[in-house]
Amino acid sequence: MSTNTSSTSSTTSAPEKDGSRRKLFGGANLRQFGILGSLVVIILLFQLLTFLKTGRGLTLDPNNLINVINQYSYILILAIGMVMVIIAGHIDLSVGSVAAFTGIVVAKSMADWNLPWPLAIVLGLVVGALIGAWQGFWVAYIGVPAFIVTLAGMLIFRGGNQFIGQSTSVPVPEGFTFIGAGYIPDFGPFPFSAGTMILGILGAGWIVYHEWNARRVQKKMGSEMAPLWTSVVKAAFLAIVILTAAWLFANGRAGTSFPISGIILVILVILYSFITRNTIGGRHIYAVGGNRLAATLSGVKDRRVDFFVMMNMSILAAVAGMIYVARATASGPQDGNGWELDAIAAVFIGGAAVSGGIGTVIGSIVGGLVMAFLNNGLQLMGASADIVQIIKGLVLLIAVGVDVWSKSQGRPSIIGLWGGKRKGRFESAQAQEAPTVVPDTDNATSQPADLTRN
Amino acid sequence: MPSGQHPILEMRSITKEFPGVKALSDVSLTVNTAEVHAICGENGAGKSTLMKVLSGVYPYGTYDGQIIFRGEPVQFRDIRASEAAGIAIIHQELALIPELSITENIFLGNEMTGRFGRIDWVHAKFRASELLARVGLTTDPDELIKNIGVGKQQLVEIAKALNKDVKLLILDEPTAALNENDSQHLLDLIRGLKGKGIASIMISHKLNEIEQVADAITIIRDGKTVETLDISRGEINEDRIIRGMVGRSLESRFPDRTPKIGDVFFEVKDWTVQHPQVPERLVAKGSNLYVRRGEIVGIAGLMGAGRTELAMSLFGRSYGNYLSGTIVKDGEEIELRDVSDAIDAGLAYVSEDRKVLGLNLLDDIKASIVSAKLKKISRGLVVDDRKEFAVAEEYRKSLRIKAPSVDMGVGKLSGGNQQKVVLAKWMFTDPDLLILDEPTRGIDVGAKYEIYTIIQALAAQGKGVILISSELPELLGIADRIYTVFEGQITDDLPVTDANPETLMRSMTSARKRVQN
Numbered sequence: 017m018s019t020n021t022s023s024t025s026s027t028t029s030a031p032e033k034d035g036s037r038r039k040l041f042g043g044a045n046l047r048q049f050g051i052l053g054s055l056v057v058i059i060l061l062f063q064l065l066t067f068l069k070t071g072r073g074l075t076l077d078p079n080n081l082i083n084v085i086n087q088y089s090y091i092l093i094l095a096i097g098m099v100m101v102i103i104a105g106h107i108d109l110s111v112g113s114v115a116a117f118t119g120i121v122v123a124k125s126m127a128d129w130n131l132p133w134p135l136a137i138v139l140g141l142v143v144g145a146l147i148g149a150w151q152g153f154w155v156a157y158i159g160v161p162a163f164i165v166t167l168a169g170m171l172i173f174r175g176g177n178q179f180i181g182q183s184t185s186v187p188v189p190e191g192f193t194f195i196g197a198g199y200i201p202d203f204g205p206f207p208f209s210a211g212t213m214i215l216g217i218l219g220a221g222w223i224v225y226h227e228w229n230a231r232r233v234q235k236k237m238g239s240e241m242a243p244l245w246t247s248v249v250k251a252a253f254l255a256i257v258i259l260t261a262a263w264l265f266a267n268g269r270a271g272t273s274f275p276i277s278g279i280i281l282v283i284l285v286i287l288y289s290f291i292t293r294n295t296i297g298g299r300h301i302y303a304v305g306g307n308r309l310a311a312t313l314s315g316v317k318d319r320r321v322d323f324f325v326m327m328n329m330s331i332l333a334a335v336a337g338m339i340y341v342a343r344a345t346a347s348g349p350q351d352g353n354g355w356e357l358d359a360i361a362a363v364f365i366g367g368a369a370v371s372g373g374i375g376t377v378i379g380s381i382v383g384g385l386v387m388a389f390l391n392n393g394l395q396l397m398g399a400s401a402d403i404v405q406i407i408k409g410l411v412l413l414i415a416v417g418v419d420v421w422s423k424s425q426g427r428p429s430i431i432g433l434w435g436g437k438r439k440g441r442f443e444s445a446q447a448q449e450a451p452t453v454v455p456d457t458d459n460a461t462s463q464p465a466d467l468t469r470n
Numbered sequence: 471m472p473s474g475q476h477p478i479l480e481m482r483s484i485t486k487e488f489p490g491v492k493a494l495s496d497v498s499l500t501v502n503t504a505e506v507h508a509i510c511g512e513n514g515a516g517k518s519t520l521m522k523v524l525s526g527v528y529p530y531g532t533y534d535g536q537i538i539f540r541g542e543p544v545q546f547r548d549i550r551a552s553e554a555a556g557i558a559i560i561h562q563e564l565a566l567i568p569e570l571s572i573t574e575n576i577f578l579g580n581e582m583t584g585r586f587g588r589i590d591w592v593h594a595k596f597r598a599s600e601l602l603a604r605v606g607l608t609t610d611p612d613e614l615i616k617n618i619g620v621g622k623q624q625l626v627e628i629a630k631a632l633n634k635d636v637k638l639l640i641l642d643e644p645t646a647a648l649n650e651n652d653s654q655h656l657l658d659l660i661r662g663l664k665g666k667g668i669a670s671i672m673i674s675h676k677l678n679e680i681e682q683v684a685d686a687i688t689i690i691r692d693g694k695t696v697e698t699l700d701i702s703r704g705e706i707n708e709d710r711i712i713r714g715m716v717g718r719s720l721e722s723r724f725p726d727r728t729p730k731i732g733d734v735f736f737e738v739k740d741w742t743v744q745h746p747q748v749p750e751r752l753v754a755k756g757s758n759l760y761v762r763r764g765e766i767v768g769i770a771g772l773m774g775a776g777r778t779e780l781a782m783s784l785f786g787r788s789y790g791n792y793l794s795g796t797i798v799k800d801g802e803e804i805e806l807r808d809v810s811d812a813i814d815a816g817l818a819y820v821s822e823d824r825k826v827l828g829l830n831l832l833d834d835i836k837a838s839i840v841s842a843k844l845k846k847i848s849r850g851l852v853v854d855d856r857k858e859f860a861v862a863e864e865y866r867k868s869l870r871i872k873a874p875s876v877d878m879g880v881g882k883l884s885g886g887n888q889q890k891v892v893l894a895k896w897m898f899t900d901p902d903l904l905i906l907d908e909p910t911r912g913i914d915v916g917a918k919y920e921i922y923t924i925i926q927a928l929a930a931q932g933k934g935v936i937l938i939s940s941e942l943p944e945l946l947g948i949a950d951r952i953y954t955v956f957e958g959q960i961t962d963d964l965p966v967t968d969a970n971p972e973t974l975m976r977s978m979t980s981a982r983k984r985v986q987n
Contacts, residue, residue: 237859295851296844303841306830313788313819313827314842314895315810373832 051365051379051415055386056257062393074396075389078268081261082275086197086343088388089277090115090336092381094359095366096288097325097332099380102363103292104325105305105372106155106162110169111359112352114330115337117173118143122338123186123347133192137338144334147173148327156322165326170356178349185348188341196342198276208266209273216262220255227251277339284332289377301325306373361408362387365415386411476503477538478669479638484523484535486516493519494533494693501638501686506660506670508680510715511690511914517673520690521640525559526552540637556637560627560644568616573598575615576630601629605659621652628659632668639663639670643912645679649772649940657683675914677708689714712915724947725919727926731950732763736903736934741795743783753779753790755958761903761934766925768949768966769938770974776958777938778822781905785819786812799902813842818901820892822908822938824885828892831881835873836862838880838891843899865894869924886917893924903934910944922948942971954978 059075066074074080094111101108122140125131131139147169154165200211227247234241265274292298303311304321312318336355341347366383368375390411394404479501486494494516501507511517522528524537526546537544539555546552549559566575573595582597584590598611605625609618615626624644631639641660645653653676660670661683674680680687687706689696696714699706712723737760745751753776761767771777782789784797786809796803799815806812812819821827829838839862840847847857862876869890873883880891889909896904906925910918925948929935939945945952945966952969954962954977962977 233856237856237863294853294855296848296853297851299837299841299844299853302833303830306832307826309827310830311841313785313809313821315786315808315813317808317810373830 051367051382051386054415055382055389058386058389058393062389062396065393066396069397075393076264078264078266079272080392080396081264082199082268082272084388084392085265085275085278085281087392088384089275089281090339091355091358091362091388092281092384093284093332093336093339094355095362095380095384096284096377097329098356098359099363099366099368099375099377100288100292100301100325101162101329102360102368102370103305103372103375104301104321105308106322106325107360108151108162108166108326108329108333109356110151110166110173111329111333111336112355113170113173113177114144114147114333114352115340115355116177116347116349116351116353117147117180117337118334119337119341119347119351120177120181120186122192123188123341124180126189126192127186133189136192137195140334140338141331144331144337145327147334148330149323151330152323152326155326156319162322162326177347177351181347181349183349185346187346193342193345194276195280196277196339196344199271200273200276200279202271202273208263209268210266212266212274213262215274215279216259216266219258219262223254223258224251277343280335280339284335285377285381292377297321297324302373304372358387359384361412365412367419383415386415477501478503478505478540479524480536480538481520481524482536482538484520484533484537486519486523486528486533492693494523497535497690497693497695499688499695500698501669501671503669504664504667505685506664506672506683508672508674508684508687509690510674510677510680510687510711515690515715515914516693517690518642519693521559521642521671521673524552525549525557525640553634556635557640558631558634558636558638559640559642560624560631561642566615566623566626569614571612571614572602572609572618572626572629573611575626576601576611576633578630580634597633598629601632602626604632605629606655619652621648621655624648624652624656625659628663636668639668641670641672641674643673643675645674645676649774651772653679675912677711680711681706681708687711691715715915723915723919723943725923725926727930727948729766729950730764730930730932732765732932734760734762735800736761737798738784739796739798741780741784741797742793743779743789743795744791744793745779746790749791752793753958754783754795757795757958757960759953759960759963761936763932763934764929765951766929766935766937766949768945768952769936769955770942770945770952771938771955771978772940775955775978777955778907779958780955781819781907781936781938782821784812785809785817785905788812788819813899813901816900816902817905818842818896818899818903819905820896820907820909822911824888824892828895829880829888832879834877834879835866835871835883835891836876839865839876839894839898842895846898861898862894865898869894870920884917886913886920889913889917889921890924893921897928901933903936904928905936905938907938908940909937910939910941942974945969945974946971 062075063073066072094115098108098111118140121143122136125139126133126136151162151165151169154160155162200209200215202209202211204210206213227250231241231244231247262274292301300311300316300321301324303314303316304318308318337352340351344351362384363375363380364370364383365386366375366379366381368380387408390408391404394407399407477500479499481497481499484494484497484499485492497516497520499507499509499520509517509520519528523533526548529547530545537546539557544552544555546555552559567578570578573591576598577589577594582590582594595611602609602611602625605628607622607625607629609622615623618626628639639660644656644660648656657679660672663670664685672680672684684706685701687699687701689699689711691714699710699714737758739758741754741757741759742752743754745753757780759767769777769780779789783792784806786806788809797806798804804815806815806817825831830841833841836858840853840858844853847854847861859876865871866873866876871883871887871890871894873887880888883891893909904925909925910921913921925935925937937945937949946969949966952962952964952966952974953960954964954974956978962974964973964977
């Protein structure tokens with residue numbers, strides 16, 4: 017946690033300049049859609065570009081969407097764990113190697129010991145938990161920085177994968193591939209996947225209910241409320257996106273629909289959003305990342321939190337590794353190379369702070385989807401791997417750069433505005449409460465500079 | 471003493487607006503050559519904003535009004551421009567780099583370079599020693615900043631400013647973190663600089679210090695100049711200043727109270743704690759103390775005497791290595807292995823540094839208030855948002871936390887309101903014993919009064935309060951009984967009726983008298 021950054025204390029020089037502009041727009045303009053908006057823009061842009069190139073929009077083609085989910089679900093699963101690690105103020109570089117290690121152990125267990133695949137999945141989760149406990153032990157109880165522990169882990173488990181597999185691929189049986197290459201089974205008389213549509217309708221309904229319920233509670237409590245139209249627009253927008261997506265997924269090639277790996281992802285997103293936002297443990301992660309000393313003096317057992325986030329990350333890495341192996345139908349020595357970087361990029365594009373304490377699961381997922389659709393769109397356009405990498409790097413830099421710049425100008429965080437409760441609250445306080453609080457009371461001078469930076 | 475002839479600085483009708491709020495409106499300030507000019511005002515009155523306008527943090531063009539420095543109108547674009555003109559600002563939080571030496575810090579950003587930009591350390595060190603001598607420091611200039619105390623660091627900051635040929639020194643709460651001796655030394659130095667033609671602007675909440683060193687005082691309230699008082703006209707005294715700051719005279723700085731003191735319910739026996747890094751050093755040496763229900767017990771001691779160390783080691787061994795000693799609460803011996811044990815046992819510790827140890831500045835008010843006892847508003851492991859909001863709203867009203875909503879980030883609050891949030895956080899844990907470590911540090915007079923009222927209300931509910939404070943008047947004003955601490959030992963135990971600043975100071979500076987109990 018960096019608290020000593022005195023040199024940047026003068027970043028608040030310009031807010032007054034655009035004050036009038038902000039009043040004009042009422043603080044609510046297109047930027048509010050932030051990163052979610054960029055995701056939509058990227059998707060539509062590539063839809064248009066592919067249309068211009070081939071005469072058919074390829075990005076939103078059902079088969080392509082299914083493909084994207086199949087290809088990126090494991091990165092997004094990693095991002096869920098990674099955002100919690102980063103909120104707590106750590107980092108995990110070992111996830112790709114841990115995924116690969118778990119993959120080879122699971123594949124070997126089925127190939128050599130004839131372990132039934134459900135048991136193999138359990139074994140995979142246990143391996144993930146053990147690795148996580150190992151890394152968590154070094155981070156939490158010995159006090160080695162997570163960067164070092166997981167850098168070591170990256171080497172150890174990559175080597176472990178190649179040692180166990182003797183640097184060759186180990187195939188996995190049919191049943192196991194279901195978790196990586198399976199789909200919601202078809203049923204009913206419809207020409208599309210009924211199961212996918214039912215899930216879509218449930219999802220959209222839940223969004224609308226959630227927004228309505230939130231407003232109801234806010235009203236009852238007399239809490240600060242966003243204008244009604246923003247809630248309506250937000251709920252309608254999200255519901256339409258979900259229904260459209262469901263419709264597209266439901267109309268893929270016969271036998272395909274929303275992938276099982278996608279369902280695992282959705283379940284994990286819901287579960288971990290709940291954990292981070294609504295449970296004591298989740299609060300403790302934010303507390304430790306936001307101010308470790310204050311958290312410990314409030315009775316938070318910070319070591320336990322460190323241990324948990326590191327262990328949890330490795331378990332999710334194991335899940336990701338197994339899904340990947342299932343999809344590839346074999347575990348190989350190069351599995352998971354570079355995944356850690358994709359996951360970390362997703363988390364930061366999704367609005368997390370390097371210094372910890374800030375970030376959301378859902379934001380990281382959207383950040384991950386931005387990277388996924390960018391990658392996919394460029395590939396559809398026929399860009400080669402080198403170009404794709406360059407562009408991904410630039411997008412990461414620009415996305416975070418624009419957000420940082422925007423905040424240093426005293427405007428609300430682009431990334432923070434659209435969604436995550438955690439970020440939204442704080443940033444909106446900054447944006448809307450300005451009239452009631454003098455921006456620099458005597459004590460505000462000592463505010464850690466990372467407050468204004470991320 | 472010259473008065474009124476040569477203004478070195480004139481700020482005329484400065485108006486500074488932030489979106490939706492006028493932080494300064496039509497503020498004027500005139501500082502004469504060779505004068506110590508104090509600026510007083512409650513937190514949020516606009517003192518720091520004014521200084522930021524002056525030093526170029528808010529560049530020319532972002533405010534209205536005129537600044538005339540040494541006879542010429544100036545338009546600073548940034549801090550560098552104001553420094554070049556001879557204005558140096560020394561912030562409350564020091565801008566020194568702990569891992570660098572004194573010399574390196576003094577010349578940071580202003581290095582003495584020879585050919586090819588090579589830094590000339592020999593001359594730099596020589597010059598550093600000269601500058602240190604001028605501020606009365608005899609420390610080796612090669613010493614690292616982290617190895618010298620806060621008081622000396624403050625002096626290094628001034629030396630750094632002197633190196634830049636400063637004409638006007640702005641000191642923002644210079645003595646807030648200093649003990650009595652260091653404060654006195656600093657004040658002497660400021661007076662000394664005046665004799666050498668360097669004017670100072672001093673922002674301070676410590677009215678006795680202002681009274682001691684200031685030649686003139688400008689009082690700011692709600693972004694407006696209230697008045698300028700001149701010492702040569704005998705206008706400066708504490709009551710007068712307070713009246714100007716709060717717009718009314720405070721009858722008393724401490725609320726009235728009739729203590730209702732019950733039986734002893736909390737006792738510490740033979741408490742001995744080792745320093746975490748230096749095992750030979752004992753930060754608490756066989757300390758004995760007790761607290762009765764409804765009693766406010768003061769702990770007085772100089773900085774480094776071990777007050778905070780004692781308090782934190784009692785609070786779930788959060789400081790140092792526990793060696794021996796027992797805690798008895800309500801007749802039972804209890805063992806507090808960590809902070810959550812202590813909270814469960816009904817202890818609360820409000821730390822002396824609310825930003826570093828008390829609050830997560832990224833959190834909003836409501837999350838901060840419930841953060842030390844989430845269990846209380848949770849079903850199983852799930853936090854109930856509605857209860858959280860309701861609880862926080864209750865405290866916002868009862869403690870009069872000035873914020874439009876409990877959804878507001880605590881990082882945006884003023885010091886006094888942050889402190890109220892911290893108090894709310896610990897009141898929410900339903901403690902029987904509250905340990906308050908410097909609860910009014912850096913808080914303005916009005917908010918202090920409110921904090922005292924809260925402390926007294928807690929005592930009236932039958933809770934025990936341990937109050938650690940560096941301000942003797944505060945201890946004498948609201949404590950019922952005062953322990954003095956010197957080098958980790960409790961040296962005295964006085965009912966407040968028997969205590970006065972002299973007796974306390976004597977026990978705070980020597981271990982002659984030991985308490986037997």
